[in-house]
Amino acid sequence: MKLLCAPTSPFSSKVRMAARYLELEITEIRVDSNAGPAILVDNNPLGKIPTLLTKDGISIFDSRGIMHYFDRMKGKRLYPAKQRKRTEAEVLEALCDGACDCLLSIVYERRFRTEEKVFQPWIDRQWAKAKRTLDQLSADVPKLGKKLHGGHFALAAMLGYLQLRFEGQWEEEHSDLIGWLRTFEKKFPDYPAIKPQV
Template sequence: MIVLHSSPSSPFGRKVLLAASVLGLDAILLVEPTDTNEPDDRFLKQNPLGKIPVLITEDGQAIFDSRVILEYLDHRAGGGRIIPVDAGRFDVLRMQAMADGMADAALLMVYEKRFRPEDMRYEPWLKRQQEKVDRTLAVLEAAPPRLGSTLDAGAIALACSLGYLDLRFEGAWRTTHPRLVAWLDDFSARLPAFERTKP
């Protein structure tokens, strides 16, 4: 078994779970819930950054972050399945970076409100993160990515980022992005694990 340190609400941990499902590796993946607010010493030795997700291989190797974990899972499943080896590789990696960046900005907004006292919150910082999310949504609404015969790492990352916006921001993005809503509905219908991993 390989062990995944994660949290149900993490869009990056969910990304790993969906990738494992697409690749047929979910049966050998054991999820270990991990609280990064109170990490234990063993976890910090596995990832000194104290961030999730972290994948622990059978021989004890710690692999992080989610993009590296997806590379590892794809390699383990034979390669070229969710991350192409041809010229399409960079389109997939670019989409994954864009989706992950949107999730990062959303996480920073959540953390600003969760961990900083209200009178110390910096509104220009929150506005800057919201603008990153808004710009990314606008680009993707104008041209939603095509879902290929196999769901790739870019599509998986985007679905998880949109799912995180649903979780933490009450799906406010849906009212102004109908093409992305349809895209996510199509993704969800094609990969039942998306609904199963909903936090």
């Protein structure tokens, strides 16, 4: 299998962590989604990463689609078998993915608009959503059991992206999540190499 991805992308990071955890053989192909390379747009009309290319010629996207594809493969499961626990994992993943959408919106607003056209109310609105997410997670820090699941990888990817792009803007009020990340890294030692980074 081939994974079209980028090292800074939290969604790519989540999928790459899951693949490593499941011990799947995947060739990572780094792409610049803004450049719209043929290998990406020919396999994903949205031109977004990550995109998984399977051995039988199927293209799978977005990150949650890939995660659920991994879960259906033989071997370790990526989501709990019990319905309630699985729902909790899926909701955690959706929450963290949604916060990452907000964070990326802020980055893109600043990166792709000229300074005089940057719309600060939009940035403030997206940051408020991300902060509410962090506040909720801090109030009820997700448990790390014997097995990791998709929600854990989504949370680790989100926190890694915050460290990369929003350093110094969130840590003081959310020290419990930094503690969670340290515990996660003990359970998943490959995290430093796979977390969002330049």
